[in-house]
Amino acid sequence: MESDTAGGIRRFVPRRVVLLGGAGVLLGAAGCAGSGGGAGPAGRTPAGSAGAPTPGVSPGAAGAAVAGSPPASAPTAALPAVTPWVPGPGEVSPEVKLRAVQLVEALGTWPSGGEGAAAAGARAAALGLDPGLAAQAGPLLPAADRAALQVVYAQYGGLLADSASVMVVCRQWALGADGAVTAGGTTVDVRLDRAQPLWTVTGLRPAEPGPATPTPSAAARSVLTDTRIVLPPAAAADVAAGTVHDSVLRALLTLAQAHSFQVTVLRSGHPLDVFGTNRPSDHPQGRGVDIWQIDGHTVADPATDPALVDGFMRAAAAAGSYNVGGPRQLSGGATVNQFFSDRTHHDHVHAGFAE
Incomplete structure (x- = not known):
């Protein structure tokens, strides 16, 4: 989001x-x-x-299935x-x-x-x-x-x-x-x-991820095999389908050099427009990622060190995101609106990419 x-x-x-x-x-x-x-x-x-x-x-x-004739009483x-x-x-x-x-x-x-x-x-x-x-x-x-x-x-x-x-x-x-x-x-x-x-x-x-492409990019292959990037089924299918921009994938790989994290959504399963507006969201265009857990810590949990989440947000901006949202409003940024915060983003870090 x-x-x-x-x-x-x-x-x-x-x-x-x-x-x-x-x-x-x-x-x-x-x-x-x-x-x-x-x-x-x-x-x-x-x-x-x-x-x-x-x-x-x-x-x-679970019971073992044995090759050949099935047992007289098959396991449940x-x-x-x-x-x-x-x-x-x-x-x-x-x-x-x-x-x-x-x-x-x-x-x-x-x-x-x-x-x-x-x-x-x-x-x-x-x-x-x-x-x-x-x-x-x-x-x-x-x-x-x-x-x-x-x-x-x-x-x-x-x-x-x-x-x-x-x-x-x-x-x-x-x-x-x-x-x-x-x-x-x-x-x-x-x-x-x-x-x-x-x-x-x-x-x-x-979500409607679409079929996997036979020719995924090198960045897509790397994201799908990087154990520090945890993708749920729909997000993994988005990457496999080739519908996520390499700018997003490269940023994920960069972030994974310092952190492990769990992705909520990439492209499919996200509202088409920024909720409550008629402005197209970056996600359905394959140019956004939301992350709900960083290094085993849930973004929404008040026990999570604010420095961890804030540092992750700044790292996402350094990795190329023009629009980084999270639970707190950060100062600085390359542009006036590079960082933002609201009630919707209390539970995750959003990173959007221009291309």
Whole structure:
């Protein structure tokens, strides 16, 4: 998200492992480790294989699949254990974020028999929301017998007195009829309006990263493999699709020389316009990045050293950003509006690039 005074999976590919006689044989290396996202189409993990760990998610138990004839009693596939997302310390208007997150969690997680738009609509209705929102859920409703969704973070795309955009970043695992678990995820731009007693959701706009390009730039390849740059599924897919400008990618690589950090959004999943205005956002043009965690510290957390976040903002400006936003208004800058701050940017650092 960027200043309104200056002037939002595809799925990540997890490791695919087939267990032969109890030994794992790695079939695909384009994977995601830790909480980072990789590039490419959705990955399918046979039941009983081990997926990459994700913060807030425990892999769960799984049985081994043996090559050849299936056992008389096949093991039950296990989806990762997920936990509800809870706003951390220092969040602005946490009830707004929580309302958006609870809908995404309800839509993207279901037990056996809970698949389909009708069942998803019923889960929305149980939250006191329009069941018709299920028709806008898109990638949150894969064809699967069961699914589990973990929210990574919820960041503001805009926060006004009576309306808001919350970008909900999530990972999802779906169990198909064939017993395979498919790992994926997306970023959903959730629109809300003030209402009583709770804010109400008026629309869902899931990310649409586009297909991967066969000829990614050198900067794109470096960003996708740099373990200090943690990309969620939609952002990783944006990089793989070649829709993020190299100016952004080079800046990320420069910042990663001194810091590790988690990206919220690059291009897809972000509002098309700066929220509350008709001015085009840098993000859909592939010229913006939002970062919610630096060196393991959440930007919104009041316990995070202000010098860490402020120094990161200045480093982003030095790396070429013309428009750097964050939780505090910084002095200086190459131009009058190079640094900015507002309620929307209390929870992240935004860096926009002119080209």
